[in-house]
Amino acid sequence: MAEDKSKRDSIGMNMKGCQTNNGFVHNEDILEQTSDTGSSADNLQHSNTSILGSQEPDFKGVQPYAGMPKEVLFQFSGQARYRIPREILFWLAVASVLVLIAATVAIIVLSPKCLDWWQEGPMYQIYPRSFKDSNKDGNGDLKGIQDKLDYITALNVKTVWITSFYKSSLKDFRYGVEDFRQVDSIFGTMEDFENLVAAIHDKGLKLIIDFIPNHTSDKHTWFQLSRTRTGKYTDYYIWHDCTHENGTTVPPNNWLSVYGNSSWHFDEVRNQCYFHQFMKEQPDLNFRNPDVQEEIKEILRFWLTKGVDGFSFDAVKFLLEAKHLRDEIQVNKTQIPDTVTQYSELYHDFTTTQVGGMHDIPLDQYSTEFMGTEAYAETIDRTVMYYGLPFIQEADFPFNNYLTMLDTVSGNSVYEVITSWMENMPEGKWPNWMVSPHASTVHNVLLLPLQENRWNPGGGGGCSESRSRHCTPVWSHSVAQAGVWWHDLGSLQPSPPKFK
Numbered sequence: 212m213a214e215d216k217s218k219r220d221s222i223g224m225n226m227k228g229c230q231t232n233n234g235f236v237h238n239e240d241i242l243e244q245t246s247d248t249g250s251s252a253d254n255l256q257h258s259n260t261s262i263l264g265s266q267e268p269d270f271k272g273v274q275p276y277a278g279m280p281k282e283v284l285f286q287f288s289g290q291a292r293y294r295i296p297r298e299i300l301f302w303l304a305v306a307s308v309l310v311l312i313a314a315t316v317a318i319i320v321l322s323p324k325c326l327d328w329w330q331e332g333p334m335y336q337i338y339p340r341s342f343k344d345s346n347k348d349g350n351g352d353l354k355g356i357q358d359k360l361d362y363i364t365a366l367n368v369k370t371v372w373i374t375s376f377y378k379s380s381l382k383d384f385r386y387g388v389e390d391f392r393q394v395d396s397i398f399g400t401m402e403d404f405e406n407l408v409a410a411i412h413d414k415g416l417k418l419i420i421d422f423i424p425n426h427t428s429d430k431h432t433w434f435q436l437s438r439t440r441t442g443k444y445t446d447y448y449i450w451h452d453c454t455h456e457n458g459t460t461v462p463p464n465n466w467l468s469v470y471g472n473s474s475w476h477f478d479e480v481r482n483q484c485y486f487h488q489f490m491k492e493q494p495d496l497n498f499r500n501p502d503v504q505e506e507i508k509e510i511l512r513f514w515l516t517k518g519v520d521g522f523s524f525d526a527v528k529f530l531l532e533a534k535h536l537r538d539e540i541q542v543n544k545t546q547i548p549d550t551v552t553q554y555s556e557l558y559h560d561f562t563t564t565q566v567g568g569m570h571d572i573p574l575d576q577y578s579t580e581f582m583g584t585e586a587y588a589e590t591i592d593r594t595v596m597y598y599g600l601p602f603i604q605e606a607d608f609p610f611n612n613y614l615t616m617l618d619t620v621s622g623n624s625v626y627e628v629i630t631s632w633m634e635n636m637p638e639g640k641w642p643n644w645m646v647s648p649h650a651s652t653v654h655n656v657l658l659l660p661l662q663e664n665r666w667n668p669g670g671g672g673g674c675s676e677s678r679s680r681h682c683t684p685v686w687s688h689s690v691a692q693a694g695v696w697w698h699d700l701g702s703l704q705p706s707p708p709k710f711k
């Protein structure tokens with residue numbers, strides 16, 4: 212008891228000293244007060260030990276004060292009336308931080324993704340040769356497109372899509388490319404292209420261009436080197452032994468070209484047959500060859516450095532063929548095989564949309580911006596495969612031309628096509644609607660402000676001013692759709708559509 216009293220006296224003296232010092236206490240004051248009691252350093256140590264001991268002194272009537280020494284502070288802080296609120300506040304702070312983190316993650320996960328530029332407005336596809344002829348030589352050209360950018364902007368188009376303008380022959384609408392790094396002279400020069408890119412970007416537009424990975428022209432340097440078995444180019448194309456007797460080629464199998472007749476052509480220089488999905492002047496590249504893939508990447512990088520914002524990969528469904536080279540199955544099994552020459556007379560299970568083949572090629576790695584694919588398969592469920600899988604991104608979207616393939620346009624037929632696409636499209640992907648085919652003559656421009664929410668009630672909702680005017684609701688709510696317009700005759704330009 213005497214010891215406790217001594218301890219309380221010591222603390223009380225400290226407090227007293229503090230109070231007389233207007234509540235501001237220095238350690239020296241404590242030491243001085245302690246010294247005044249006649250205690251030695253040992254006493255001080257004894258005093259501190261007692262304060263921190265298991266026996267809590269009676270501080271009844273004593274209030275904490277500013278500047279109290281650590282030892283006193285510890286004594287008060289251990290009391291339940293201070294400790295419990297402190298612990299409550301601590302855990303509240305921890306809980307608040309955890310809730311904040313969880314809320315942030317939830318908001319990020321659940322919030323609608325910001326639209327990419329290719330989702331914010333229609334694309335306008337231009338076949339340059341018939342769009343506008345700037346120098347009156349009979350061929351539309353790149354300068355002609357540049358001259359019409361105000362018109363394109365007036366359509367509220369956001370992206371210009373220019374079809375093949377590469378150095379090529381006139382065969383197959385310039386899709387037999389002789390040099391992927393050159394602008395064909397009938398369209399202008401590389402300087403014209405660079406000026407066009409700058410002008411497009413000055414207007415706030417984006418530019419995508421066609422790219423044709425499946426084949427080249429037979430005049431391409433690669434093919435000339437391949438047919439002579441020169442170095443790495445030897446396997447740049449799909450070569451196979453075949454016989455050539457009495458003016459007749461006996462091909463490796465019954466595969467047919469899209470344009471009819473055998474898709475194999477005998478090459479006298481190499482003394483082998485090469486494969487072509489399209490014309491014989493358009494030999495298919497061997498896309499399984501890593502060197503070919505690297506060449507393709509380099510070409511895409513070349514155009515990206517020119518300022519191109521994305522690509523439309525043409526004829527992707529024809530990229531790969533089955534390695535086994537087995538005959539394709541006849542549609543009419545009773546037809547004499549030698550008379551099967553038309554493309555429609557075979558099922559093309561081994562030469563198109565190769566499952567396990569197409570997906571082996573990570574197409575999207577070739578484009579840092581946008582990649583669409585022209586892969587018009589027979590059925591929608593096969594075309595949407597080009598969206599890729601949840602963890603394998605392929606095209607940003609495969610172009611959807613099914614509206615243009617309707618034999619009879621009616622409310623029901625349009626509804627069925629749209630519904631079919633939306634139901635087959637992988638979750639989270641972006642739809643698109645091509646409203647005029649690119650391989651026909653003149654089509655009226657039509658914009659369908661279709662609505663994602665119509666089929667996806669849980670999707671992001673509502674139009675905002677920052678989004679395209681094309682989100683003008685038809686069914687009371689919508690998001691912008693990436694429509695695709697085809698305009699192939701500049702002399703018959705339609706009036707800009709009216710948007711509400």
Ligand SMILES: [Ca+2]
Nearest residue numbers: 344346350352
């Ligand atoms: Ca011209």
Ligand SMILES: [Ca+2]
Nearest residue numbers: 495529530531
């Ligand atoms: Ca191919």
